Amino acid sequence: MSSERDLPASTHTRRSIFKFGGGAVAAATFVGLASTPASADPAGPAADAADLTPRHYSLRDPHAGTVRTKRNRRGSEPTVTILPIDNAKFRAGGRFDLRVEVAGVTPIDTKVTIRVAGSKGPAMVLSKEALRPKAAGDEVVIVYPELSYPEPGEYTVEVTVVRKGAKTVRSSVTHEVVGAGDGGAKNVVFFLGDGMGTAAITGARLLSKGMTQGKYRGLLAMDTMDNRGLVGTSGADSIATDSANSMSAYMCGHKSSVNAMGVYESSESAHDRHPKVETMAELVKRTRGMSVGIVSTAEVQDATPAAVFGHTRQRAEYLAIMDQALDPVRRPDVLMGGGLASLLPKSEEGSRRDDDRDLVEEFQAEGYLFASTRSELAKVTEESPDRLLGLFHNRNLNVYLDREQVRDPGVLGDWDDQPTLMEMTSAALRVLEKNDEGFFLMVEAASIDKMEHPLDGPRAVYDTIELDQTLRLVREWAADRDDTLIVVTADHNHAMSIAGTHDVRDGAGRDGNGVYGDAGFPTYVDSDGNGFPDDPNPDVQLFFGWSNHPDHTDDFQHNSTFLDPAVIDDQTGRAVPNPKRDPDAELQLGNLPVTSTTCVHTVEDVSIFASGPGSQRFNAFLDNTEVFHRMVDALGIDATRDR
Ligand SMILES: [Zn+2]
Numbered sequence: 001m002s003s004e005r006d007l008p009a010s011t012h013t014r015r016s017i018f019k020f021g022g023g024a025v026a027a028a029t030f031v032g033l034a035s036t037p038a039s040a041d042p043a044g045p046a047a048d049a050a051d052l053t054p055r056h057y058s059l060r061d062p063h064a065g066t067v068r069t070k071r072n073r074r075g076s077e078p079t080v081t082i083l084p085i086d087n088a089k090f091r092a093g094g095r096f097d098l099r100v101e102v103a104g105v106t107p108i109d110t111k112v113t114i115r116v117a118g119s120k121g122p123a124m125v126l127s128k129e130a131l132r133p134k135a136a137g138d139e140v141v142i143v144y145p146e147l148s149y150p151e152p153g154e155y156t157v158e159v160t161v162v163r164k165g166a167k168t169v170r171s172s173v174t175h176e177v178v179g180a181g182d183g184g185a186k187n188v189v190f191f192l193g194d195g196m197g198t199a200a201i202t203g204a205r206l207l208s209k210g211m212t213q214g215k216y217r218g219l220l221a222m223d224t225m226d227n228r229g230l231v232g233t234s235g236a237d238s239i240a241t242d243s244a245n246s247m248s249a250y251m252c253g254h255k256s257s258v259n260a261m262g263v264y265e266s267s268e269s270a271h272d273r274h275p276k277v278e279t280m281a282e283l284v285k286r287t288r289g290m291s292v293g294i295v296s297t298a299e300v301q302d303a304t305p306a307a308v309f310g311h312t313r314q315r316a317e318y319l320a321i322m323d324q325a326l327d328p329v330r331r332p333d334v335l336m337g338g339g340l341a342s343l344l345p346k347s348e349e350g351s352r353r354d355d356d357r358d359l360v361e362e363f364q365a366e367g368y369l370f371a372s373t374r375s376e377l378a379k380v381t382e383e384s385p386d387r388l389l390g391l392f393h394n395r396n397l398n399v400y401l402d403r404e405q406v407r408d409p410g411v412l413g414d415w416d417d418q419p420t421l422m423e424m425t426s427a428a429l430r431v432l433e434k435n436d437e438g439f440f441l442m443v444e445a446a447s448i449d450k451m452e453h454p455l456d457g458p459r460a461v462y463d464t465i466e467l468d469q470t471l472r473l474v475r476e477w478a479a480d481r482d483d484t485l486i487v488v489t490a491d492h493n494h495a496m497s498i499a500g501t502h503d504v505r506d507g508a509g510r511d512g513n514g515v516y517g518d519a520g521f522p523t524y525v526d527s528d529g530n531g532f533p534d535d536p537n538p539d540v541q542l543f544f545g546w547s548n549h550p551d552h553t554d555d556f557q558h559n560s561t562f563l564d565p566a567v568i569d570d571q572t573g574r575a576v577p578n579p580k581r582d583p584d585a586e587l588q589l590g591n592l593p594v595t596s597t598t599c600v601h602t603v604e605d606v607s608i609f610a611s612g613p614g615s616q617r618f619n620a621f622l623d624n625t626e627v628f629h630r631m632v633d634a635l636g637i638d639a640t641r642d643r
Contacts, residue, residue: 026122027115028130030142032108062453062598063303063315066242066258078104080159080171083264083275085236088254089176089625091632092152093640094283096254097275098126098144101267102161102169107140109164114142119153139267143275150640152179178629183636184613186438186483189474190250190631192304193467194243195449195460196490197606199497203461203542204468206498207524208531221472222488225609227619231627232605233492237265239603243449244315246491246624247307251280253628261303262311271314280628281309281330284440284635289643291333291439293428297397297421297463298446299339300325304491308332308442318342318352322359331366334428334441336390338397340372350394363389373417381427388431392418399447401462401536402562411561421445421470429477438483438635443470452494453598455565457544458536458558460496465532478612485614485634489627490606495599499545502556509555509586513543548592549599550575555585566590566597 081101090096102112116125131143149155158172193200201222209218235245236255245256254277257265263274284290296305301318309330310321322342325331343359344351360370369385371377377390393415397403402411403418412418419427425443432439445467451460471488478484500519506512514520523540524533537558544556552565563581568574574594577587592600608627610618614634622630632639 024124024127026117026124026126027113028126029111029113030130030132030140031111062450062600063242063259068237068258076104078102078161078163078169080161080169081267082157082159082171082173083266084173084175084254084277085264086173087176088173089178089629090149091253091283091629091637091639092150092177092179093148093287093638094253095146095148095276095278097277098147098157099264099266099275100140100142100159102140102159103267104138105140105161105163106138110140111162112140112142113160113162115156115158115160117156117158118149118151123150123155125149125155133268133273141267148639149175149177152177180638181629181633181636182614183634185485185634185636187432187440188485188487188631188635189441189443189478191467191471191474191486191488192247192250192442192444193448193464193488193490194298194304194444194446195452195492195494195601196445196464196467197493197496197602197604199544200448200452200460200464200490200494201607203457203496203498203544204464206522206542207458207461207533207536208465208468208526210524210526211521220468221475222468222607222609225486225488225615226611227615227617228607228609229618229620229622230605231489231608231622231624233624234603240601241492241603242303242315242601243491244303244307247304249624250489250491250627251307251309252277253625253632255625257313259315260313261307261315262309263313265313268313271312271317272320274311274313276311278639279307279309279311279330280440280631281332283632283637283639284438285329285643287637287639287641287643288635289435289437291432291435291437292330293334293432293439293441294332294336294444295334295421295424295428295441296337296444296446297399297466298337298444298450299342299393299396300335300337300391301339301342302337302396302446304444304446305335305337305442308440319354326359326362326366328366333386333435333439334388334431335363336377336388336392336424336428337444337446338391338393338395340391341394343391344394360389360391363387374419374423375417377419377423377427381430384434385431386434388427390419390424390427396446396450399451399459399463399562400466400532401459405462405532406560408561421466422473425470426473426477429474443467443474445470448490449494449601451562452496453600454562455495455544455546455549455552455554455599456559456562457496457498457542459562461542462532462536469531475611482613485610485612485631487608487610487615487618487627487631489608492601493604493606495546495548495602497545497547498542500543501540502543503540504557505539513556514540515543519543546588546599547602549588549590550577550592550596551590552577552588553582553585554588555582564597568595568597 161169237257248261341352500515550566617630
């Protein structure tokens with residue numbers, strides 16, 4: 001094992017920026033088959049083998065099948081991968097792991113040199129000792145943990161691979177580094193409508209406000225935001241994203257891959273050994289001591305809430321995500337939603353754990369008050385806690401329609417006292433507003449997506465209305481203060497579309513579908529004026545179409561009880577129509593791969609809305625990574641400063 005280092009080629013040093021201690025260099029050379037003991041790797045112990053199979057959530061979850069099944073093909077020439085990727089954008093001082101992978105070489109005969117240059121020449125960026133996590137096979141891997149670029153500018157990371165008796169290989173990436181923004185906002189409230197494409201928003205406006213002769217009788221809170229733009233949602237690996245890497249882009253400013261968050265996908269097989277980038281929770285706590293709040297109708301370990309703070313290649317690693325949530329460098333001060341199963345010791349019914357740890361007690365030991373019902377939430381909020389943990393279901397919260405309106409005991413079971421998104425968010429604000437340094441609050445309406453997957457338009461739309469009513473509440477809270485930026489967007493589009501109306505009086509199935517002039521207007525009624533139609537199944541209801549779908553049957557009427565559209569046939573392994581859902585209706589022939597039982601996310605842009613200080617920054621077409629940077633700009637955070 002040997003390694004040698006080039007001395008800095010210039011005296012242009014900025015070591016004062018680094019608080020890590022030790023030297024920083026602009027270039028380093030590595031020879032041979034060196035390895036670092038696994039225990040030295042900050043990413044933690046290595047897993048035994050590749051395991052990207054979702055373990056901690058149900059295989060019925062529509063996101064369980066999002067793992068890439070087609071592997072990259074390797075050519076005969078060596079390949080060099082530099083992570084973070086080319087064209088990535090950083091905050092000066094923002095933390096990241098640099099990882100260089102050289103594959104297709106004989107390590108013992110290979111010399112790898114890494115050089116970092118800024119606009120003024122060699123840049124002293126390579127601080128700490130490099131790690132060599134792999135010692136076998138045909139790959140050389142070099143990792144520098146927790147680097148940062150000292151100042152704004154353009155940086156190039158160049159890798160040179162010299163091999164005995166073979167051609168030298170070079171590869172480089174360019175990184176853009178920006179400084180602190182103008183500021184103006186003390187707090188940010190970030191709303192994420194999961195899968196909230198235009199159809200969900202239009203559907204919410206039609207059902208909640210109604211329409212007379214083509215004019216809406218009112219507007220959503222979203223509609224009256226000061227600024228609006230569009231977001232492109234694709235990831236580093238694919239045009240089609242899932243919630244993990246899309247939310248990760250919003251929360252880190254870096255692209256990731258499907259199922260990953262807070263990391264760049266690397267050649268590692270273990271979910272916890274991929275190179276990390278700093279998350280929003282880590283950044284605002286490290287630099288300013290801000291509070292962080294997370295409110296979701298999903299399990300709090302689900303992709304969107306977890307991406308606010310977490311790092312993993314595999315979003316289904318719920319237990320590892322909970323361990324990360326307890327680490328004070330990123331621990332949310334308010335954490336509310338579902339997902340109690342991942343905190344309960346294995347002896348308790350419904351627990352997802354394989355040990356006796358009680359994470360509720362662990363949070364309580366850190367000063368959190370805990371609520372597991374709506375009534376308890378109201379009670380603990382009165383005690384003015386500094387930290388709040390609220391978990392109101394073992395799994396995801398029920399959707400608004402079932403939780404608040406239908407309230408079927410057979411559907412709700414023991415979970416018959418769940419709060420609304422409005423109630424959770426209101427409680428979160430009361431805790432977070434106590435911090436003079438400000439806060440970052442993420443509010444997710446998760447089940448828009450979770451109901452679009454199984455082609456349930458009305459349930460998705462009711463949850464969109466719930467998000468909008470929560471937005472109205474936050475805007476009222478912020479109305480008499482000028483220090484809070486509010487941003488509303490979605491992580492990806494979805495298959496749902498509104499094609500017209502379905503009038504049951506015109507006939508069954510497709511005979512009842514009215515398009516163009518025959519569509520007219522739906523007849524939803526909101527007699528109590530709460531913004532949610534009394535009946536999701538009126539004579540004339542929205543005709544939902546789906547751009548992608550499995551084989552299924554559809555009578556185009558609301559299903560009073562939720563049912564999946566398709567199931568897997570045990571004999572063939574193919575998705576077939578669920579015989580219990582709309583059994584006598586016409587077959588809709590699927591267009592998805594034959595194993596898909598639900599529809600999938602789509603690639604089109606999503607809307608973004610913003611109000612408050614800094615909101616003009618969102619009046620544009622934005623790459624999803626840019627949403628992070630504009631929120632950080634609005635907060636005026638200088639990432640080179642530790643608090
Ligand atoms: Zn989804």
